Amino acid sequence: MQHDTIRADDGEQxxxxxxxxxxxxxxxxxxxxxxxVWAPLLEPLAPRHRLLRPDAxxxxxxxxxxxxxxxxxxxxxxxxxxLDHYGIDRIAAVGHSMGALTLWQxxxxxxxxxxxxxxxxxxxxxxxxxxxxxxxxYGDFDAVRAQRLTDDLDADFSESVLRxxxxxxxxxxxxxxxxxxxxxxxxxxxxxxxxxxxxxxIWKTLVEADFRDVLPSIRVPVLLAYGTQSNFYTEAxxxxxxxxxxxxxxxFYEGADHCPHLFAPQRFAGELEQLLEAA
Numbered sequence: 001m002q003h004d005t006i007r008a009d010d011g012e013q014x015x016x017x018x019x020x021x022x023x024x025x026x027x028x029x030x031x032x033x034x035x036x037v038w039a040p041l042l043e044p045l046a047p048r049h050r051l052l053r054p055d056a057x058x059x060x061x062x063x064x065x066x067x068x069x070x071x072x073x074x075x076x077x078x079x080x081x082x083l084d085h086y087g088i089d090r091i092a093a094v095g096h097s098m099g100a101l102t103l104w105q106x107x108x109x110x111x112x113x114x115x116x117x118x119x120x121x122x123x124x125x126x127x128x129x130x131x132x133x134x135x136x137x138y139g140d141f142d143a144v145r146a147q148r149l150t151d152d153l154d155a156d157f158s159e160s161v162l163r164x165x166x167x168x169x170x171x172x173x174x175x176x177x178x179x180x181x182x183x184x185x186x187x188x189x190x191x192x193x194x195x196x197x198x199x200x201x202i203w204k205t206l207v208e209a210d211f212r213d214v215l216p217s218i219r220v221p222v223l224l225a226y227g228t229q230s231n232f233y234t235e236a237x238x239x240x241x242x243x244x245x246x247x248x249x250x251x252f253y254e255g256a257d258h259c260p261h262l263f264a265p266q267r268f269a270g271e272l273e274q275l276l277e278a279a
Contacts, residue, residue: 020046028099
């Protein structure tokens with residue numbers, strides 16, 4: 001495994017882990033996570049793919065030196081900077097949670113020309129709910145609730161992120177959080193390595209975004225993976241996304257939470273390979 005660093009076009013240093021060999025495959029992690037979350041997929045994917053696993057700026061324990069308050073448009077531009085740096089004209093890309101939003105922003109700003117295939121994991125195109133949209137977080141995460149969370153993040157970043165994950169639609173997550181199990185304690189410790197200012201700045205732009213208009217413009221083969229016990233989204237949200245993307249294949253992972261690719265990594269890798277081989 002190789003740790004590489006490149007300079008984005010604004011001068012910020014970006015960090016990427018490279019592993020495997022074969023056709024390139026870009027893996028974009030979720031908010032408050034890092035490249036390390038993809039570890040369970042290395043074994044099934046690395047033999048056939050050169051895996052590029054960047055840490056989104058403000059993540060992975062790398063301090064920012066140029067702009068401590070990045071946004072989703074900057075994350076999308078970082079993707080293009082990364083592809084340009086490695087001389088990659090087109091690539092298959094997978095985005096989980098914030099990674100999916102980053103790819104949707106990238107498509108809005110730059111089109112789909114740089115992508116041959118795409119996979120989006122357990123994400124809604126619009127996180128906020130309102131009178132005309134209940135497909136966002138929990139089905140009832142309106143502007144008032146979003147502002148309350150932002151205030152909580154300012155006061156206690158780590159615990160507020162944990163509550164966002166735990167106190168949603170997944171009853172098991174709620175129960176284990178309330179028992180303060182070892183898994184939650186480990187996540188709490190990892191969150192303390194994140195710069196709250198950068199993460200909160202990104203979060204604010206995530207909840208402001210609405211990518212519903214982007215979905216019909218995606219004219220490449222797409223895999224959609226959703227957990228039936230997602231912490232955040234209902235099956236109706238998944239079906240909405242699938243209906244809007246012309247070449248989408250929707251796959252539900254029974255019993256999986258917000259991370260179906262980690263719940264069943266071999267299955268996800270297999271479905272991803274089928275997507276790449278069929279088109």
